[in-house]
Amino acid sequence: MAKAIADRAEVVPQLAEVFRAHGYEGATLALITEATGLGKGSLYNFFPGGKEQMAQEVLASIDLWFTDHIYAPLRSAADPAAGIAAMFAAVDSYFRSGQRVCLVGVVALGAARDLFADAVKTYFTGWIDALAHSLRRLGHDKAAARHMAEQAVLAIQGALVLTRALDDTRVFTRALATVRAQVLAKP
Amino acid sequence: MAKAIADRAEVVPQLAEVFRAHGYEGATLALITEATGLGKGSLYNFFPGGKEQMAQEVLASIDLWFTDHIYAPLRSAADPAAGIAAMFAAVDSYFRSGQRVCLVGVVALGAARDLFADAVKTYFTGWIDALAHSLRRLGHDKAAARHMAEQAVLAIQGALVLTRALDDTRVFTRALATVRAQVLAKP
DNA sequence: GTCTATAAAGCGATAGAC
DNA sequence: GTCTATCGCTTTATAGAC
Numbered sequence: 001m002a003k004a005i006a007d008r009a010e011v012v013p014q015l016a017e018v019f020r021a022h023g024y025e026g027a028t029l030a031l032i033t034e035a036t037g038l039g040k041g042s043l044y045n046f047f048p049g050g051k052e053q054m055a056q057e058v059l060a061s062i063d064l065w066f067t068d069h070i071y072a073p074l075r076s077a078a079d080p081a082a083g084i085a086a087m088f089a090a091v092d093s094y095f096r097s098g099q100r101v102c103l104v105g106v107v108a109l110g111a112a113r114d115l116f117a118d119a120v121k122t123y124f125t126g127w128i129d130a131l132a133h134s135l136r137r138l139g140h141d142k143a144a145a146r147h148m149a150e151q152a153v154l155a156i157q158g159a160l161v162l163t164r165a166l167d168d169t170r171v172f173t174r175a176l177a178t179v180r181a182q183v184l185a186k187p
Numbered sequence: 188m189a190k191a192i193a194d195r196a197e198v199v200p201q202l203a204e205v206f207r208a209h210g211y212e213g214a215t216l217a218l219i220t221e222a223t224g225l226g227k228g229s230l231y232n233f234f235p236g237g238k239e240q241m242a243q244e245v246l247a248s249i250d251l252w253f254t255d256h257i258y259a260p261l262r263s264a265a266d267p268a269a270g271i272a273a274m275f276a277a278v279d280s281y282f283r284s285g286q287r288v289c290l291v292g293v294v295a296l297g298a299a300r301d302l303f304a305d306a307v308k309t310y311f312t313g314w315i316d317a318l319a320h321s322l323r324r325l326g327h328d329k330a331a332a333r334h335m336a337e338q339a340v341l342a343i344q345g346a347l348v349l350t351r352a353l354d355d356t357r358v359f360t361r362a363l364a365t366v367r368a369q370v371l372a373k374p
Numbered sequence: 375g376t377c378t379a380t381a382a383a384g385c386g387a388t389a390g391a392c
Numbered sequence: 393g394t395c396t397a398t399c400g401c402t403t404t405a406t407a408g409a410c
Contacts, residue, residue: 021298022298023210023212023296023297023298025210025212025213026212026297026298101296104352105296105348105352106296106297108348108349108351108352109210109288109292109293109296109347109348109351110210110213110293110297111208111209111210111213113351117354120352121352121353121354123352124349124352124353125353147361147365150349150358150361150362151342151362151365153345153349154342154345154346154348154349154358154362155338155341155342155345156345157344157345157348157349158340158341158342158343158344158345158346158348159341159345160296161292161295161296161341161344161345161348162295162311162337162340162341162344164295164296164300165291165292165295165307165308165310165311166308166311166312167304167308171337171341174334174337175337175338175341178334178338
């Protein structure tokens, strides 16, 4: 039992990379078997719900990671500006300067959106809410903080699209610096 | 022959909607047959290269539409500010306030990116170049115009992601208005 | 708990009748 | 030019040996 739990903690990140690289539809069990080293028997033992359950757990784990490493620090930072700066650093690192794609964004654009609508909404509202909270502490009024947070999150997603499209990580680096400056500008 | 050409002009937009709704991998020949009313025999008569050729022609037709309705007017507008304003109106209309997704963006994020890398790059560089050209005419220097154009295109793509994710077209409308104001601000 | 074998359905693509 | 039938192959998912 303990082994099963330990193994699951190793498997979910591997699944995440497969879904990221191939999308939900494109992530075949053959690719998953190859990436994890687990046969179909083992996979269905871990995830009786099959591919859909795998993707749900991956999305949940991504949300957990962002909660722990981005949303929570954003809220609890002694200095809100420092918290926001830390967010941008974490985002740049997480998305590997745009080489890594946002799985939640990919799912949102894809045909499987309805299947995972709740997880997708939770992820993005969590991000916007946490950032808006920091912006309020920076001195913005409620509406301005929300709007600015929305613009920032959206710019990051757009930067991931354009970076992949042009195959140039400098697009991501530039965009992140621009949004960061806009968001950290004095109210 | 004339009939075949006329038919093709009707079929490509139908194909576009299928690819938009289901992505490249998710757009099965069964769905395509249903949407077009054409059997596999007819489809392979039109597109001997199969699904890949269909997608290539759809991407080419999208690029042509943007060239005719966005890039060219942007360059030839007597008043650059009016040209940019027209671009935002056309974009809002084309993407149906965010209800319609950008197929080129979807392809860029997906696993089929490498297959269509040239078409994807052409589309986005064409857009950024045309907008940067207008911004230069508005009085921005070369580097600022390029950077601002890149930010605008990226914000539109991000707005499409976030609009679908939150299932709220007001996100798109807000984002478009914000980018429009930034881009049309006096240099 | 993990494997191999296999089922049942769906995939893109082709062949051939008309 | 369009259809139906069909070919191989791959898909997800299951069954059963170990």
